[in-house]
Amino acid sequence: MRRTTLLGTALSLCAAVAASGCSVFDPPADIQVYSARHYDVEDAFKEFEEQTGKSVEFIFDEDAALLERIKAEGDDSPADVYMTVDAGNLWNAADQGVLEAIDSPALDDAVPAEYRDPENRWFGLAVRARTVLYNPNAVDPAEFDAEDTYGGLADPKWSGRLCMRDSQEAYTQSLVASLIALHGEEGARDIVQGWLDNDVQIMSNDILLIEAVDAGTCDVAIVNHYYVARELDEKPDLNVKLFWASQEGEGTHVNISGAGVVATSDNKADAQELIEWLATDGQHDFIGGNHEYPVNPSVEPDELVASFGEFTPMTLDAQAYGENNAAAVALLADLGYDG
Numbered sequence: 001m002r003r004t005t006l007l008g009t010a011l012s013l014c015a016a017v018a019a020s021g022c023s024v025f026d027p028p029a030d031i032q033v034y035s036a037r038h039y040d041v042e043d044a045f046k047e048f049e050e051q052t053g054k055s056v057e058f059i060f061d062e063d064a065a066l067l068e069r070i071k072a073e074g075d076d077s078p079a080d081v082y083m084t085v086d087a088g089n090l091w092n093a094a095d096q097g098v099l100e101a102i103d104s105p106a107l108d109d110a111v112p113a114e115y116r117d118p119e120n121r122w123f124g125l126a127v128r129a130r131t132v133l134y135n136p137n138a139v140d141p142a143e144f145d146a147e148d149t150y151g152g153l154a155d156p157k158w159s160g161r162l163c164m165r166d167s168q169e170a171y172t173q174s175l176v177a178s179l180i181a182l183h184g185e186e187g188a189r190d191i192v193q194g195w196l197d198n199d200v201q202i203m204s205n206d207i208l209l210i211e212a213v214d215a216g217t218c219d220v221a222i223v224n225h226y227y228v229a230r231e232l233d234e235k236p237d238l239n240v241k242l243f244w245a246s247q248e249g250e251g252t253h254v255n256i257s258g259a260g261v262v263a264t265s266d267n268k269a270d271a272q273e274l275i276e277w278l279a280t281d282g283q284h285d286f287i288g289g290n291h292e293y294p295v296n297p298s299v300e301p302d303e304l305v306a307s308f309g310e311f312t313p314m315t316l317d318a319q320a321y322g323e324n325n326a327a328a329v330a331l332l333a334d335l336g337y338d339g
């Protein structure tokens with residue numbers, strides 16, 4: 001049954017690592033991954049194949065599209081692992097019954113409790129921080145509200161000085177979802193309205209934000225730390241500095257990429273082995289080129305990221321990110337965030 005249902009998806013799966021001479025008649029790989037994550041997965045899967053002899057195929061799409069696809073495929077879904085780039089999406093997939101709870105001492109050891117599902121249906125694999133980037137020619141970091149840095153950017157003193165990411169992006173949605181969790185819907189609305197009153201410029205990717213801060217187009221932006229590391233790796237003279245947000249308050253907003261075993265998988269043991277490997281021996285391969293923080297505390301972040309210094313993260317509340325997502329999206333649309 002699986003062979004026949006795979007025919008329809010095999011063409012798109014031919015982009016996969018294991019697919020040498022892939023045709024619709026090839027048997028499926030041992031493990032099929034539906035991934036919303038692009039960074040470094042191909043190299044990591046290749047390394048896993050070399051170390052274990054088990055083959056991995058994957059397809060890329062957006063988180064929500066992959067989740068809908070798994071649900072639509074139902075019992076016939078070829079997916080063994082669902083991999084996302086946002087804790088809210090992991091929570092959402094688990095909430096919709098798409099992920100299987102797994103018993104894994106290896107993952108319990110490797111992944112701190114705050115970065116995995118209390119019911120063991122998903123596990124974080126890489127951590128990113130979304131914090132403030134500033135131009136040191138234009139900003140004295142003492143200007144930031146150390147208690148509530150995100151909310152502090154609603155202060156009129158930042159008028160005409162802010163750049164932020166568009167509302168389509170999960171990074172923005174989860175940040176606002178976390179503001180709703182912290183301040184309630186009205187409080188979050190006041191903060192976003194304050195950013196808008198400050199004539200925030202909205203940009204369509206984080207690299208543009210970093211370039212705008214470097215060029216002095218904006219004094220301050222909110223960005224994922226790894227884009228800054230990536231840019232500094234190539235251009236060490238960029239005129240930008242990271243500020244760890246809200247260190248005297250709730251901490252800096254963080255999010256995870258993570259994965260779970262798909263409930264309809266017919267190869268759950270191998271799917272679990274892949275996730276375990278990614279959280280342990282494969283951590284370097286998984287986050288290697290992307291400058292994220294390893295989720296496994298026994299693995300060191302790379303040198304450039306370590307040079308950003310230590311910070312206190314905001315408690316990752318996947319349920320809040322998931323449950324508040326719709327409210328965050330509605331709030332942003334209602335206020336005309338994207339202009």
Ligand SMILES: [Fe+2]
Nearest residue numbers: 085206224227
């Ligand atoms: Fe990204």
